[in-house]
Structures are given as structure tokens and as C-alpha cells.
Amino acid sequence: MFLEILLFSILGICVGTITGLIPGFHINTLIPFIMGMTFLFASPYYLTAFIVSLTVTWIFISYIPSVFLGAPQEDTSLAVLPGHRLLLEGRGYEAIKLTIIGGMGSLMITLILVSIFSTDFSNFYDMLRPYIQYLIAIVVLFMIASEKRLRKILSAVLIILLSGFFGIITLSSSLVPSENVFFPMLTGMFGLSTIIISMKGKSKIPTQKEDSNLNISKVDLLKSILLGSVAGTLIGGETRSFLVSLSGIRVAHEVVSLLSLYIIQTPRSGASIAIQKILPELAFYDVVLMIGVICFASGIAVLITMFLGKRIPKLLAKLNYKYLCLSVIIFMLIMIFLMTGVYGLLIVFTSTSIGLLCAHLGIKKSHCMGCLLIPSILIFSGLNGVVLSILGI
Amino acid sequence: MDKKNILIFWFLFTSFLGLILIYVAALNLQPVKIEVSQITSELIGRSVLTSGKIVQKTPNSAGHLFLMISDDKSKIQVPIFASLMNDLKKNNITENDFKINKLISVNGLVGEYRGQLQILPRKVSDINLK
Numbered sequence: 001m002f003l004e005i006l007l008f009s010i011l012g013i014c015v016g017t018i019t020g021l022i023p024g025f026h027i028n029t030l031i032p033f034i035m036g037m038t039f040l041f042a043s044p045y046y047l048t049a050f051i052v053s054l055t056v057t058w059i060f061i062s063y064i065p066s067v068f069l070g071a072p073q074e075d076t077s078l079a080v081l082p083g084h085r086l087l088l089e090g091r092g093y094e095a096i097k098l099t100i101i102g103g104m105g106s107l108m109i110t111l112i113l114v115s116i117f118s119t120d121f122s123n124f125y126d127m128l129r130p131y132i133q134y135l136i137a138i139v140v141l142f143m144i145a146s147e148k149r150l151r152k153i154l155s156a157v158l159i160i161l162l163s164g165f166f167g168i169i170t171l172s173s174s175l176v177p178s179e180n181v182f183f184p185m186l187t188g189m190f191g192l193s194t195i196i197i198s199m200k201g202k203s204k205i206p207t208q209k210e211d212s213n214l215n216i217s218k219v220d221l222l223k224s225i226l227l228g229s230v231a232g233t234l235i236g237g238e239t240r241s242f243l244v245s246l247s248g249i250r251v252a253h254e255v256v257s258l259l260s261l262y263i264i265q266t267p268r269s270g271a272s273i274a275i276q277k278i279l280p281e282l283a284f285y286d287v288v289l290m291i292g293v294i295c296f297a298s299g300i301a302v303l304i305t306m307f308l309g310k311r312i313p314k315l316l317a318k319l320n321y322k323y324l325c326l327s328v329i330i331f332m333l334i335m336i337f338l339m340t341g342v343y344g345l346l347i348v349f350t351s352t353s354i355g356l357l358c359a360h361l362g363i364k365k366s367h368c369m370g371c372l373l374i375p376s377i378l379i380f381s382g383l384n385g386v387v388l389s390i391l392g393i
Numbered sequence: 394m395d396k397k398n399i400l401i402f403w404f405l406f407t408s409f410l411g412l413i414l415i416y417v418a419a420l421n422l423q424p425v426k427i428e429v430s431q432i433t434s435e436l437i438g439r440s441v442l443t444s445g446k447i448v449q450k451t452p453n454s455a456g457h458l459f460l461m462i463s464d465d466k467s468k469i470q471v472p473i474f475a476s477l478m479n480d481l482k483k484n485n486i487t488e489n490d491f492k493i494n495k496l497i498s499v500n501g502l503v504g505e506y507r508g509q510l511q512i513l514p515r516k517v518s519d520i521n522l523k
Contacts, residue, residue, distance in 0.1 A: 162408055173422060173440065346411065354404075388502065
């Protein structure tokens with residue numbers, strides 16, 4: 001049994017590596033396909049090991065297209081700008097290393113916290129849930145206030161309202177399948193708009209430095225690993241700390257989502273929904289197995305990410321930057337069209353316009369996260385239905 | 394007007410144009426038809442169209458009606474709030490028309506209440522008794 005689980009974990013790592021490298025590809029697109037192939041797995045534990053290792057590997061590897069090609073997922077979108085900035089400074093490898101450190105640090109802390117407080121999570125979740133909309137609203141207010149000058153504050157309000165309205169109509173309508181909707185939404189705001197602006201100045205990606213230096217102090221590194229998503233969104237200033245925090249948040253989110261089946265008996269992600277179907281009665285030792293696979297897969301995924309993170313920028317540096325950017329833009333548009341059709345192109349046109357507007361107004365790109373924050377406030381406060389009724393959708 | 398301001402106005406115009414086009418498309422699009430068993434928390438906040446048998450019916454003193462519908466594989470709650478019940482009455486649909494085992498088609502937003510998924514119909518045309 002152990003050898004088979006190991007084998008399926010390695011298979012998951014291989015598939016996770018390939019899918020992680022495909023720009024804009026989300027793991028949720030693959031999960032229904034895997035669930036249709038359950039007959040290939042002799043035991044539900046093999047399938048669980050495969051899905052868990054696939055998910056964990058995909059999280060780490062998908063930073064490569066996010067940082068180097070500006071192709072974000074729903075939770076790597078904010079990493080595109082700082083990652084791309086470091087790439088243009090010749091520090092693309094450092095950007096990848098920072099995401100790895102953030103992810104691994106957060107993985108260890110999350111596993112320790114889950115082990116200690118697993119019995120209290122359910123109560124904490126029930127206690128916090130009625131107030132989540134207020135917490136998100138406070139984050140939005142802090143984001144606006146962080147701009148300091150009146151002109152920029154007004155610009156931030158405009159971008160949050162525009163992207164918020166954009167999020168409400170795009171996320172609630174059936175224009176694009178739900179599992180792919182974030183691809184055109186976030187690629188335009190954070191990816192394409194960044195590439196279009198950076199295309200103006202640079203003609204070449206500088207030679208990438210491969211030294212082991214991390215230009216961040218140990219205290220900042222530790223603080224960034226410990227910081228939550230709220231702080232990560234608000235800080236936004238120091239590129240390196242931000243990348244570490246964001247990667248940490250993403251890994252913690254996915255690990256807690258996987259373990260949420262046991263902790264709060266509610267699936268929180270595509271992978272955990274699949275596991276709920278495979279193992280409806282999750283026992284303590286099933287969770288131990290999942291944690292073991294998470295640790296094993298993340299260890300291997302880190303090595304693969306570092307290996308690819310060193311080689312891919314070298315390859316990109318040899319190419320003409322403008323042609324590379326143009327090829328990436330065309331490739332993204334083709335992928336969006338194939339995955340989401342004509343409506344996906346309409347969504348990416350709008351999201352790129354909002355992203356470019358934000359950049360030309362000279363305010364932080366994180367305001368574009370209004371496309372997720374505003375719909376979340378409406379959903380958690382129960383006002384989503386009222387707003388959509390008013391809009392007639 | 395300098396080049397920077399022209400670009401700001403241009404992107405403001407394209408953003409609004411895109412939003413208007415998406416809004417018009419969303420208004421004219423039918424919701425996705427989906428089985429009850431396929432409705433997961435990933436769909437919270439999205440509009441779906443589903444159908445199933447009424448397996449449970451719980452009226453409320455405030456005028457709300459809570460239905461549980463099933464497609465044999467899975468169940469989901471459909472709360473019909475008092476305001477919508479009043480609108481249904483105006484269209485000659487009363488609480489008695491929601492009979493157990495009767496087929497119903499519901500169009501609404503996927504939501505979550507106390508950890509349970511539900512579909513929230515918002516207007517008379519969102520409910521279709523067969």
C-alpha cells in the first residue's frame with residue numbers, strides 16, 4: 001500500500017508540474033476529468049494521494065508563469081507585478097525563491113497550528129462567519145486610505161467601484177464557466193496590463209542573477225511568512241516581503257482547504273470537494289495520510305520549482321523582450337478564447353482596460369482586487385441577491 | 394490635454410464600454426442548467442438553473458416557505474421568502490401547489506446558510522412547477 005501511495009503521489013507531482021507550467025490553467029479544470037477516471041485507481045487512497053500531491057505541486061509551480069509571463073491565477077494575481085518587477089531587475093530567480101520560502105514556511109506553521117487547534121477551528125469559523133463582510137470592508141477602507149493624497153484616494157475609489165461592478169456581473173452571470181472565470185478576469189488586470197506597460201521601455205530581459213542572496217532581512221522574512229492576507233494586501237509596498245507573504249497565504253489557504261473536510265466538515269476548494277466524494281467518512285488516519293502526502297509533494301515541488309526557476313528566465317533573457325511580450329499576449333488571448341470563448345475575450349478586454357487605467361492613474365494595482373472583494377462583501381452580507389435583482393441579472 | 398490624461402480618458406472609456414457590453418450580455422444570457430448534485434460551494438454567488446423533486450416542505454409563520462429538492466443523488470434547500478410568496482399568490486400559485494414529490498425547476502443564486510448550500514429564487518419566473 002505504501003509503495004502504491006508513493007507512486008501515485010509521484011504521478012500527481014508530474015501532472016502538477018505540467019499543469020502548473022500552463023499559463024492560466026487552474027487545477028479545478030482538471031479535477032472533474034480526474035473524477036471521471038476513478039476506475040484507474042484501485043483504492044480511494046491512491047486517488048486521494050494523487051489529487052493532494054497534484055494540488056500541492058501545482059501551487060508551487062504555477063508561480064513560474066505568474067512571475068515570468070504575467071499569467072495569474074485567482075490567488076497569484078497580486079504576485080504578477082512584484083514578480084515581474086524583480087524579473088526586469090535581473091532577480092527573477094530570487095522572486096521564485098521568495099515564493100518558495102513563503103510557501104514552505106507557511107506550510108510548516110499551518111500544519112503546526114492545525115495540529116494544535118484543529119478542534120477549535122469549527123467554533124472559530126462559526127464565530128467569525130457573520131462578521132467576515134465587515135473585515136473585508138475594513139480591508140477595502142485601509143486600501144483606499146493607504147493612497148494618502150486626495151486625488152489618488154478618489155482614483156482608488158473609482159478603480160475599486162469599477163472593478164467591483166465588473167466582478168459582480170462577471171462572477172454571477174453564466175458568461176463563462178465558473179471554473180475558468182478568473183483566468184480572463186485576472187489575466188487582464190494583473191498580467192496583460194503589466195506586460196503592455198513594461199513593453200514600452202524595455203527591449204530585453206536583463207541577464208538573471210543566480211546568486212543565493214535574498215535582499216530581505218531575516219526579521220522581514222519571518223514577519224512576511226507570519227503575516228496574513230489582510231496585511232499582505234495592505235502593505236503592498238516592499239516587493240520581496242509581499243511575495244513571501246502572498247505565497248505563504250496561498251499555501252496556507254490550500255492546505256487548510258484540504259484539511260477543512262476534517263476540521264469543519266465542509267469542503268473549501270475543488271480538490272477538497274473531490275476528496276469528500278472519494279472518502280465521505282474522513283478518519284483521523286486519512287488526515288495523517290493527507291498531511292504526509294502534502295509534506296512529500298511540497299518537498300519535491302520546491303526542488304522542481306527551483307530547477308525550472310533557474311532555467312526558464314535564462315531562456316527568456318535570450319529572446320527579444322518586445323517579441324516575447326507580444327507572443328505572450330497572443331498566446332494568452334488564444335488560451336482565453338479556447339477556454340472561455342468570445343465572452344472570455346470581452347472580459348479580458350475590460351479587465352485589461354481597468355488594469356491600464358489603474359496604472360495610468362498612478363495608484364496600487366491591488367485596488368483591482370475590488371473585483372473579488374466587493375462581490376465577497378455582498379455574498380457574506382446576504383446582499384448579493386438584492387443587488388443582482390436591482391441589476392436585473 | 395497632455396498625453397497622460399488622454400490615455401486615462403481612453404482607458405476609462407474602454408473600461409465603461411467593456412462593462413456595458415458584459416452587462417448587456419449577462420442580461421440576455423440564460424443561467425447554466427445544472428444537476429442538484431453538481432451544486433457545490435464553488436458556485437456560491439452564481440446563478441444556476443436546476444430541477445428536482447420536492448422532498449420536504451416547511452412553511453414558516455412569517456410567510457416564508459422552505460423547500461428541499463432532490464435529484465435522487467443529492468438534496469438542496471430552496472427558501473422562498475414571504476415577498477416572493479406574495480408575488481406567487483398574485484400569479485395563483487399558493488403554498489398548497491408545492492406538493493411533496495412534485496417536480497420543480499428553480500432558477501436562482503447559490504448561497505450558503507449555516508453551512509448548508511441553498512438556491513435563492515428572486516422572482517416569479519424563477520420558479521416553475523411541473
